[in-house]
Structures are given as C-alpha cells and as structure tokens.
Amino acid sequence: MCGIIGYIGSRQAQSILLNSLSRLEYRGYDSCGIAVCGSGIGVYKDAVRVEMLQKVSPPLDGSVGIGHTRWATHGEPSPMNAHPHCDCNSKIAVVHNGIISNYQRLRQQLTSEGHNLVSETDSEVIPHLIEKYYEGNLEKAVEAALDEVEGSYAVVVLMVGEPKLVAAKKDAPLIIGVGDGENFIASDVPAILDYTNRVIYLEDGDIGVITKDGVTILGNKTGVDRKEHTVLWSSQDVQKAGYEHFMLKEIHEQPRVIRDTLGEYMLSTDPGVERGPILDDSVEDLLILACGTSYHAGLIGKYVIEELLGIPVRVELASEFNHRDRTIASMMAIAITQSGETADVLIPMKKLRQAQTRTLVITNVPGSTATRIANQTVYTKAGPEVGVAATKTFVAQLVALYELALSYPGVNPRIREHLIAELRQLPAKVQQVLDNTHQIENCARYLSRYDNVFFIGRGINFPIALEGALKLKEISYIHAEGYAAGELKHGPFALLDRDTPVIAIVAHDNTYGVMLTNIKEVKARKSPVIAVADDVDEVIGELVDLVIRVPRVGSIFSPVVNTVALQLLAYHTARHRGCSIDFPRNLAKSVTVE
Ligand code: AGP
Secondary structure, three states: OOEEEEEEOOOOHHHHHHHHHHHHHHHOOOEEEEEEEOOOEEEEEEOOOHHHHHHHOOOOOOOEEEEEEEOOOOOOOOOOOOOOEEOOOOOEEEEEEOOEOOHHHHHHHHHHOOOOOOOOOOOOHHHHHHHHHOOOOHHHHHHHHHHOOOEOEEEEEEEOOEEEEEEEEEOOOOEEEEOOOOEEEEOOHHHOOOOOOEEEEOOOOEEEEEOOOOEEEEEOOEEOOOOEEEOOOOHHHHOOOOOOOHHHHHHHOHHHHHHHHHHHHHHOOOOOOOOOOOOOOOOOOEEEEEOHHHHHHHHHHHHHHHHHHOOOEEEEEHHHHOOOOOOOOOOEEEEEOOOOOOHHHHHHHHHHHHOOOEEEEEEOOOOOHHHHHOOEEEEOOOOOOOOOOOOHHHHHHHHHHHHHHHOOOOOOHHHHHHHHHHHHHHHHHHHHHHOOHHHHHHHHHHHOOOOEEEEEEOHHHHHHHHHHHHHHHHHHOOEEEEEEHHHHHHOHHHHOOOOOOEEEEOOOOOOHHHHHHHHHHHHHOOOOEEEEEEOOOOOHHHHOOEEEEEOOOOHHHHHHHHHHHHHHHHHHHHHHOOOOOOOOOOOOOOOOOO
C-alpha cells in the first residue's frame, strides 16, 4: 500500500510529482503530500485526495522532490501523519511504504537522544535515524539508518545540499524510471508512464541513487548492474478514455483482454503455431494460493483443472496459509496475484521456494516481486488496472487458467479442440453482455435500495457468487454475502425476508434443476430474486422477479459471462448510491502489508 514518487531533473518538480501521485492513488488515498527541494525543503501535505492537493498546494520551487499517497497503518489519516516526514531541522525528507515493526523501540531511543517526533507513524523514525547517522554521505547514512530498521520498506530520501535522491527497498516494490536529463523513482510503473517507459526494477537490499543525469545502484555495499527494461504499457492505458470511471472502462476492455491473454497460440487456427505445455505431465497435484478476487479465480481453476486434467487441486487463502506451521508438500504451487505484490501471497511463495516446491505465478504486472520469486510466470495481458475493484484482471486470470489446463498433455485432444473453439468465441460473448447494459441498469436501480443481499451459485459458479458479493460490497457498501446455493437452508435462511434480495446465478449445467428448487425455496421466504441466466432459458422468467440475460456458453466458460454481468450490476448499483467507485473507502489496490 502507499504510493511513492521521486523526481530529479531540470523541470519544476511539483507538477510532475502531483501528476505521478494521481496515477498512484490506487495504492492508497487517505492522505498525500509532497516535498520539493530548492534553497530549503518545502513540504505540503494533508488528509485529502491528490486532486485537492493539486488545487490547494502553494507553489514549491525546485527541480528535485518526493511525493506520497498514503493508506494508513500507524496513525489515522491526518496532515501530521501524512508523508513526507522530516528530521528535526527539516533538512531531510522521507517517503516510506511498508511497516517498521521495531519503530516503538527506535522512537523511544531517538526521543531520549533529543529527537522531536511529531506524528503517530512508524515511518517518521527514518528521517531522524538518517539525521543521526549523517556524516557527509547520504547513501551511507541511509544504509546505516536502515540497518537499524526491522520490517518492510520502500523509501526515498531527499536532503538539502545533496543534488540526488536515495532510495532503498526491502519487501516493498520500487522502480527507477530512466529519462533524458531527468530520472524518477516510484512504487509502480503507472506513476512514470507520462515521462518514460524505461524502467529498472530494484531488488531487496539495493540502494539506488539517482541524479539528474545518472543512476547508480549499490547492492551489498558495492555497485551492481540492474538491467533496464522497456515497458509496453503506455500513458493512455492509465487514463479513463472518456469513461466516467476506470472501473467501467476496465469492464468494457474485457473482450480485448481475453483476446490478448489467449494470444497467438489459442487464437491461431494455423496448426504451425504451437506452444509448449505450461504444466507438464509430471505434475500430480496442485496447490493454488491467492487472496480476494484472485482467490475466486483459483476456486474456478480448481473446477476446470480437476475436470479436464483429473489432478487434485487444493485452493488456499494465502493469508491463512501463511500462518500454518505445517509445510504442505505439493508437486507444484500456483500463486495468483494480479499485482504480483500482495504480501499475503509473497510470504508463502518464498516459503514454498525455500522448501523446493516448484512455483508458478499468474500475474498481470511484468517485473513484479512475485515474478522474481516464482520459477515460472504466466502473464495476463489485461494492461494496467486502476480501479480498486478487480474486473478485467479477474477475467484474464480465468483465461490464463483455461489456457494452462488446455495446454496439459493429458487432455483429450477432441475435448481440447472443442473447448479452444469455444474460447475463441468468448470475446464476442462478453461483448454481448456489455451491450445488454440497459437490463442490468434496471436491476441495479432496484438493488440500490436494499442494505443486505445474498448471491447464490452452484458448482463452477459458486465462486462467481462469492465474487459477485465481493464486488458489490466493495464498491456500493451494501452488505453482500456469497453462498453455495445449497447452503442457504443450513442457516442463512433465517435472514431471508422481503427486504433481502437474492441474486441467483443459474447455469445451464448439471446444477440447473437443483438451482431452480433453491430459487423456489427462497421465493417461499418472500425474498425478491434476481436471476442471472442464459438467453435460451425459457423457464427462469416465471420463477423470479428480474432476470439479467447472458449468452449461453459452454459450462466451464459460464463464469466469465456471469461475472461480467455482476461487475456491471455492482458498478451501476454503486453509481446509483453515489459511491466513490474507483477508490472505495478504506481500501487500496495493492495490499503490501500482512
Ligand atoms: C478485489 O476487487 C480486490 N481489489 C481484492 O480482493 C484483490 O483481489 C486482492 O487484494 C488480491 O490482490 P492481488 O490479485 O493483487 O494479489
């Protein structure tokens, strides 16, 4: 969480820092601030969004500076707790992302030595430690300060009289953006896309020093070479392109995302286009680890892989797996994480790597930390996702899982051929859902009046009920729960009444008959029912209050069309309720703390 930017060059730093912060807000947005170095350090920070800071911050003169957008961990969002933090003499300014676990002891020690710390944050100890250790060399002082620190950090340091920025990282992401006569340091690529697409990914333990004309990286106290990469994302990818919200734009990008993620191998009908298997036939069991929406993708992956490959798959919440002592021997582990930076996922990945378990990551972010831990990476091609609610990256994860399963050598070739043909139709089917917005908007208007909602599904669409509920609660603040349809009668029935709508995902598969029975049971308790059903189903309209129609697709692909409909339902419901759709309260897109 938290977004960091640093700039050094010939231009005025302030507007560059603020623009970059606006591109980083998905990492946290409860307060923000900048520090610019001219003759002294000018700091402006407040518990406001970046847009407001752009309007109200006074001009700060200088062509070197740092900025931060915060997701609070230690201390409430307030001007005092916002970053940058300074030393006693306001000569050193620091932005930090991460958690310093021994900050209380450091704070006591610094206070007893005469330092005056004014915020409630863990981060504020860093500028004071640097002040303590500074003897004319900023890099050395940063290194000495961080030697005292336990926990995780990405930091950028600015000091009066030092024409450079010094950065360091441990278990939190940091990149250097390489420009012409100017350089950048940032938490993430979108922050710098308006200025450059040349990137160096810092590794844990690196100290990066950037000046106007150069980049030096010190690792383990000596210089190291880190490769420069050219990123393919562009600054247009992180703009709304005429849509009211990023979430809506990202939902509408999904036909393109499916095509790009499938790539040449799946889309080409040319038999000469071959691709080696992602999984080879030595794999006998699989462990999938993920959080939130990515976990729901993992649950669907289990259905697909077990059905097509006959391999047992266990799906675990990565945040729970972390705290188990027992190391689970598995032939292979798949981590699913769109950001590639989720701490709850990275920690078990590292443990599994140490235990020699083969790890594969499915991620959307090239160069992310997860790609550097895993033995193997499968990239989804969703492009940057800015809205905090995961939409296009979820669908891309499903496509990657289909592809992974279909590339397994043991899959019956006739079934494979048939499913690949269906996969190729999926972008057009998703487009049909997107063209059906009017019906979904009606349902959203209806739903927006309620405070509690259940989502029910069965089989491969049970995870879609979980995902539908997560999407709705996350952006509309309506209390929503996802349930396996058969489980409602084992307790939640007690909550059903005319004020508690139920959204039923009705798939045309072996769960169809029993799902209709479950809907009748719900109706008998007077709950309004909205069904998501395919456009061939002639029965469902008689049983429920409202229907959202989706095109009929093969049962393993039904989660894709159903989820797109539920994304739109959540989006329009949140819009009716006037919620902050792209930046819901208390959340952040990249969850880099445990
Ligand atoms: C979903 O809309 C959320 N933003 C959240 O649940 C997210 O999926 C989760 O934090 C995992 O993120 P990751 O895929 O980047 O690991």
